[in-house]
Amino acid sequence: MKIKNVEVFPLEFPLEYPSQDATGVWDNWSTVIVKVTAEDGTAGYGEVGPLHGGGLPAVTGLIESRLKRLVIGEDCFQREKLFEKMVGRGTSAYALGPVGAAVSAAAGIDIALWDLAGKLLDTPVYNLLGGLVHEKIPAYASGFFGIKGRALTAEECGEEARQYRDQGFRGVKMKIGFGYSQDMANLEAVRKALGPDLGIMVDANQCFDYPDLMGHIDGYKAFDLTFIEEPLRINDLYNMANLAVNAGVPIAAGENYYGKYQFRDVLEHHAVNIIQPDIIHAGGITETKKIAAMAMSYDIPLCPHIHASVAVSAAVQMLGSCSGSLAAEYITSGGSYDLRCRLCPGSYMVEDGYVPVPDAPGLGIEVDERVFEEYYPKWM
Ligand SMILES: [Mg+2]
Numbered sequence: 001m002k003i004k005n006v007e008v009f010p011l012e013f014p015l016e017y018p019s020q021d022a023t024g025v026w027d028n029w030s031t032v033i034v035k036v037t038a039e040d041g042t043a044g045y046g047e048v049g050p051l052h053g054g055g056l057p058a059v060t061g062l063i064e065s066r067l068k069r070l071v072i073g074e075d076c077f078q079r080e081k082l083f084e085k086m087v088g089r090g091t092s093a094y095a096l097g098p099v100g101a102a103v104s105a106a107a108g109i110d111i112a113l114w115d116l117a118g119k120l121l122d123t124p125v126y127n128l129l130g131g132l133v134h135e136k137i138p139a140y141a142s143g144f145f146g147i148k149g150r151a152l153t154a155e156e157c158g159e160e161a162r163q164y165r166d167q168g169f170r171g172v173k174m175k176i177g178f179g180y181s182q183d184m185a186n187l188e189a190v191r192k193a194l195g196p197d198l199g200i201m202v203d204a205n206q207c208f209d210y211p212d213l214m215g216h217i218d219g220y221k222a223f224d225l226t227f228i229e230e231p232l233r234i235n236d237l238y239n240m241a242n243l244a245v246n247a248g249v250p251i252a253a254g255e256n257y258y259g260k261y262q263f264r265d266v267l268e269h270h271a272v273n274i275i276q277p278d279i280i281h282a283g284g285i286t287e288t289k290k291i292a293a294m295a296m297s298y299d300i301p302l303c304p305h306i307h308a309s310v311a312v313s314a315a316v317q318m319l320g321s322c323s324g325s326l327a328a329e330y331i332t333s334g335g336s337y338d339l340r341c342r343l344c345p346g347s348y349m350v351e352d353g354y355v356p357v358p359d360a361p362g363l364g365i366e367v368d369e370r371v372f373e374e375y376y377p378k379w380m
Contacts, residue, residue, distance in 0.1 A: 001120060002039045003076045006068040006109060009033040009369075010056040012377040013339045019052075020146035022177025022207035026052035029335025032059045033310055033343070033372065034108035036116055038076050044116025045367045047311035048108035048280055050336060055101070056377060062096070062105040071109060076120070079113045083286045086110075087259070099258035103283050110284025111314045111363075118362035125314070125363055129289060129321035136354040137319045139330040140201065141167070142307075144174035144186075151178035151186070158189035168353040171199025171226060173329070177207035180216050187223045196224075201252075203229040210239040217247050227252040227274050240271035252276050255305030259283050263291045267298050274326065278305040279315045292322050301326035309340035312348045313363040320357030328355045342371045 013029040020026070031049025038044075048059045070085050086106035087093050096102040118125045126132050141164035144152055152160070157174060164172045174190055176183045190200060200223055204213075208231050220228065227250040232239050234256045244251045254276030257263055263282070266272055275295045282288045292302050302322050304315045306329040319325040330350055331337060340348065347365040348355060358364025 001076050003036060003071050003074050004039045005037045006063065006071060007035045007037075008060045008063050009035065009372040010060050010377055010380055011339065011372065011375040012056065013335045013375055015335050017148050019334045020149070021175045021203070021205040023205045024053070025149070028052060029339060030054070030056050030377075031309060031339070032056060032063075032108060033367070034063065034112045036071070036076070036109060036112035038116060038120065042116060042119050044112040044114070044119060044362060045310050045365075046108040046111030046113075046115065046284070046314075047308050048104050049308050049311070052335075056380065058101055059105050059108070060380075062101060063108065067105055067109055076113060076116055079110060079117065079286050082113065083110055083284065087283065099262060103258045104280050107280045107282070107284035107287070110286050111279070111311055114285045114314065114317075115362040122361050124357075124359050124361060125285070125317040126321040126357060129285070129317065132320055132357065133323050134320050134325055134357065136351075136356045137316065137325060137328040138170050139328045139350045139353060139355045140171040140173055140199065141169040142173040142203075142329045142331045143333045144172075145334055146175065146178070151175070151182055154185040154189040157186040158193045161190040161193035165194055165198060167350070169198070169330070169350070170353045171201060171327075173201035173203055173229070175205070176202045176220070177204045180219065184219055187220070191223050199226040200224065201226045201229060204231045206230045206233050208232055210236075210242060213243070214246065217249070221247075221249055225249050229253060229276065230256070237266060237269040237271040241269045244270055244273055250274055252303065254278070255281060257281065260287055260290045260294070264294060267294055267300065272300065274303050275300050276303050276305045278307070279318060280308060280311050285314055285318060288318055292318065292324060296322075296324040300324070303327050303329070305329060307331055307336055309336060309343045310363070310365065310367060312340060313344070313358070313365045316348060316355060316357055317363060330355065339375070342374075343367055
């Protein structure tokens with residue numbers, strides 16, 4: 001079956017007020033939905049995002065001007081070959097680099113091709129990945145974003161944690177890196193709200209240096225953390241490996257690495273205890289399944305970064321088919337949840353702390369294309 005067309009739909013979802021973590025601030029939630037249509041009219045969907053803070057023209061331009069012509073007319077089942085054609089030797093990687101936007105743009109097409117293959121074969125993507133291992137995935141609530149130019153207060157953190165507890169989540173992930181005393185107050189409020197049995201993960205978004213964090217590590221460890229995410233600059237594999245040995249808390253990272261070679265280096269350096277590929281940044285399903293296989297050979301569990309709309313379902317299919325799966329990230333704030341509920345109603349809904357793996361063909365979602373026009377950026 002040949003690929004007849006590739007279309008891109010940039011979407012910009014405005015936020016009520018700017019959102020932030022320890023190292024970034026954004027005032028809109030943007031993403032690009034990719035639609036790949038086969039010659040029989042069957043369509044698969046992928047996504048390149050999040051692009052909070054900009055980048056829509058870069059991604060749409062990459063696909064429209066470069067990647068699209070590489071795949072139209074090709075066999076839609078040849079995902080491995082087409083990924084190489086987009087990102088392999090002598091291709092986009094030559095002029096645009098082997099990591100970053102070029103990989104994410106190719107991932108958008110790749111995810112759509114997996115959705116398309118599942119639909120054409122009338123089977124869920126997990127059956128193309130080796131079959132179902134987990135019918136449902138434990139979900140942890142991820143949020144605690146700063147608002148209006150400031151970190152959340154301890155009281156606000158406690159309130160958000162109580163909401164997640166009452167919704168049935170098994171654990172929460174909160175932002176840290178807003179100053180040691182603020183972090184301690186926030187953690188204290190969250191632990192108090194959750195009680196001793198639910199998990200607390202923290203995400204530093206790369207804000208610490210090794211000596212700073214080691215100087216305060218006992219304070220953070222006192223809250224019985226499940227893991228610390230991106231504690232240092234993600235390219236400082238040397239010190240991440242030191243942390244993994246000396247911190248006494250599991251180290252997690254992955255959302256800012258691209259492609260199997262970067263992930264191989266992370267694993268080879270023993271820089272993480274838990275691996276968190278973002279299925280878009282990592283290079284789509286084709287590349288992430290290789291990353292998951294590598295991680296399993298190190299007994300490193302898979303706990304992907306999940307913060308998108310259509311591509312969320314790709315991560316769920318991956319988690320459902322991987323024996324090394326740990327948990328699914330579940331974000332209900334910051335725009336991505338609202339946009340996803342509009343685009344793919346009923347998809348990726350948490351039930352009693354678990355996300356079921358859908359068994360409909362492809363990614364198992366229905367995309368409402370009427371939403372594309374509503375959120376098309378007026379300035380593009
Ligand atoms: Mg993170």
